[in-house]
Amino acid sequence: MKTPPLQLLPAFEATARHLSFKKAADELCVTASAISQQVKQLESFVNTKLFIRTTRHVSLTDTGLQFYELAQNILQDYQREFSRFHRAMGTPSLRVGTSAYIAYDIIIPALHSFASENAPFDLRIETSEGIVDFDKEQYSGAIRIGEGNWPGLNSRLLQPMSVTIAGSPKFVKNNPVSKLEDLQKMPLIHARTQINDWETVADTLGIDLSKNKQIYFDSYLAAVGAAEQGLGLLVALLPITNTRINNKKLIPVFNKSLQIKDRGFYFVQRNQKESSAYIEEVYLWIKELFDQL
Numbered sequence: 001m002k003t004p005p006l007q008l009l010p011a012f013e014a015t016a017r018h019l020s021f022k023k024a025a026d027e028l029c030v031t032a033s034a035i036s037q038q039v040k041q042l043e044s045f046v047n048t049k050l051f052i053r054t055t056r057h058v059s060l061t062d063t064g065l066q067f068y069e070l071a072q073n074i075l076q077d078y079q080r081e082f083s084r085f086h087r088a089m090g091t092p093s094l095r096v097g098t099s100a101y102i103a104y105d106i107i108i109p110a111l112h113s114f115a116s117e118n119a120p121f122d123l124r125i126e127t128s129e130g131i132v133d134f135d136k137e138q139y140s141g142a143i144r145i146g147e148g149n150w151p152g153l154n155s156r157l158l159q160p161m162s163v164t165i166a167g168s169p170k171f172v173k174n175n176p177v178s179k180l181e182d183l184q185k186m187p188l189i190h191a192r193t194q195i196n197d198w199e200t201v202a203d204t205l206g207i208d209l210s211k212n213k214q215i216y217f218d219s220y221l222a223a224v225g226a227a228e229q230g231l232g233l234l235v236a237l238l239p240i241t242n243t244r245i246n247n248k249k250l251i252p253v254f255n256k257s258l259q260i261k262d263r264g265f266y267f268v269q270r271n272q273k274e275s276s277a278y279i280e281e282v283y284l285w286i287k288e289l290f291d292q293l
Helices: 006-018 021-028 032-046 062-090 100-115 169-174 180-185 197-205 220-228 242-246 277-291
Strands: 051-053 058-060 093-098 122-127 141-146 153-167 188-190 214-216 233-238 258-270
Touching: 006 021, 006 032, 006 062, 021 032, 058 062, 093 100, 093 277, 100 122, 100 220, 100 277, 141 153, 141 277, 153 169, 153 197, 153 277, 188 197, 188 220, 197 233, 197 258, 220 233, 233 242, 258 277
Parallel strands: 093 122, 093 141, 188 214, 188 233
Antiparallel strands: 051 058, 141 258, 153 233, 153 258
């Protein structure tokens, strides 16, 4: 059996809904004869009667009732998807990539304040622990950690980065650190697979931490969760972890933070002569969120 042409469905669906060729014709702005002809064509495709016709009444057969449900679903799906398509065509969409932790702890809690401004575009926050590839993906912007000198990209500093060594209140209480050598007894939680933050800290402090128990995670969000559960010490990135520290979910083991040279949090976008007003609005909003950390 050949699949019936989709253009026959509106005539059938309207007739089945009204149980009237005339009312269906009035709704679709055609003649009752045109509606009747389209229904007959549809019946020839499905090789069965869909309506019982009498002089005064039209009713659905059992097969017609089943096909009516099918036609309704098809037309409703089409209308819903077309509405979505129409909105997408009429409303610009900005994709901003960031890590799951920054999205979860910084962006999402403040997203309602941005949405409440009725911005004339859709803001899509997409998370990934990898580096956003602007050559392969149509991202409008991204939040990156680094030196800020990525070729072909415009980078604007959100906040310089520093770090502190932190653990859960219970872990820090049960494993006090009074001198640097005490760190050599501690399990160390790694937050990023591509960068060894503990190696940087060890070099800065002038201490060997290579023989410590090492616990690895592939995201900063997971590593922070592990530290809060008391599994070990974490190199906490500042200022993005300030909220957790202020809420006493994590406790620094030293009073001072360590400055990481030439490292910061940046808002990154493609180089272009004139920045989109929409992207600029997103950047200023994210910059304000980082300034409040």
